[in-house]
Amino acid sequence: GQQVMQIPQYQHVQEGEDFTTYCNSSTTLSNIQWYKQRPGGHPVFLIQLVKSGEVKKQKRLTFQFGEAKKNSSLHITATQTTDVGTYFCARGGSDYKLSFGAGTTVTVRA
Amino acid sequence: DGGITQSPKYLFRKEGQNVTLSCEQNLNHDAMYWYRQDPGQGLRLIYYSQIVNDFQKGDIAEGYSVSREKKESFPLTVTSAQKNPTAFYLCASGSGTLFNYNEQFFGPGTRLTVL
Numbered sequence: 001g002q003q004v005m006q007i008p009q010y011q012h013v014q015e016g017e018d019f020t021t022y023c024n025s026s027t028t029l030s031n032i033q034w035y036k037q038r039p040g041g042h043p044v045f046l047i048q049l050v051k052s053g054e055v056k057k058q059k060r061l062t063f064q065f066g067e068a069k070k071n072s073s074l075h076i077t078a079t080q081t082t083d084v085g086t087y088f089c090a091r092g093g094s095d096y097k098l099s100f101g102a103g104t105t106v107t108v109r110a
Numbered sequence: 111d112g113g114i115t116q117s118p119k120y121l122f123r124k125e126g127q128n129v130t131l132s133c134e135q136n137l138n139h140d141a142m143y144w145y146r147q148d149p150g151q152g153l154r155l156i157y158y159s160q161i162v163n164d165f166q167k168g169d170i171a172e173g174y175s176v177s178r179e180k181k182e183s184f185p186l187t188v189t190s191a192q193k194n195p196t197a198f199y200l201c202a203s204g205s206g207t208l209f210n211y212n213e214q215f216f217g218p219g220t221r222l223t224v225l
Contacts, residue, residue: 006152042200042216042217043153043202045213045215048212088152097155100152102151
């Protein structure tokens with residue numbers, strides 16, 4: 001399927017700092033979803049973005065969908081140890097399918 | 111977890127053996143999916159099913175087979191033809207329509223190791 005590229009692959013963050021992870025596509029996205037997978041766990045849905053320029057917040061997490069609908073970002077403020085895990089973006093395609101990016105793995109230094 | 115169960119959690123098999131991974135959901139979702147996850151990689155789609163008695167190949171279907179005889183169940187068989195079967199297998203279900211995607215709910219996964 002058509003790919004979404006996530007950068008960076010790894011993010012090492014000092015507790016209390018902010019960071020951003022990005023999801024990019026060469027083609028227009030109809031929608032983008034974000035999932036979080038804790039170490040040893042399974043992916044859990046965080047949010048879906050559909051509209052151009054859309055911004056959604058969940059506590060310390062801010063999700064954005066680009067104006068051209070070719071990229072998305074996840075920004076976390078004041079990182080905590082509970083933020084550890086891998087964050088995946090996924091694009092919706094035909095036939096109910098999602099295509100997942102390779103993920104950004106976040107570690108936190110206390 | 112989240113209405114989707116997978117069993118077993120850990121599975122060991124000898125090279126050359128077929129093995130079947132179980133996936134059951136009680137969320138009344140029409141669509142079900144199987145993904146494979148390898149270290150440092152995202153989720154790759156093996157097979158998916160939009161409705162009972164119908165399923166389609168995903169991106170890496172070679173060496174795998176599935177069935178969808180009941181809405182609640184979507185077992186995956188890893189055959190001896192799969193050259194590198196050691197991986198973490200995740201089952202998911204979802205209720206989206208063709209152009210209105212809803213989230214996918216994942217099971218806890220089965221970690222398969224070929225000895």
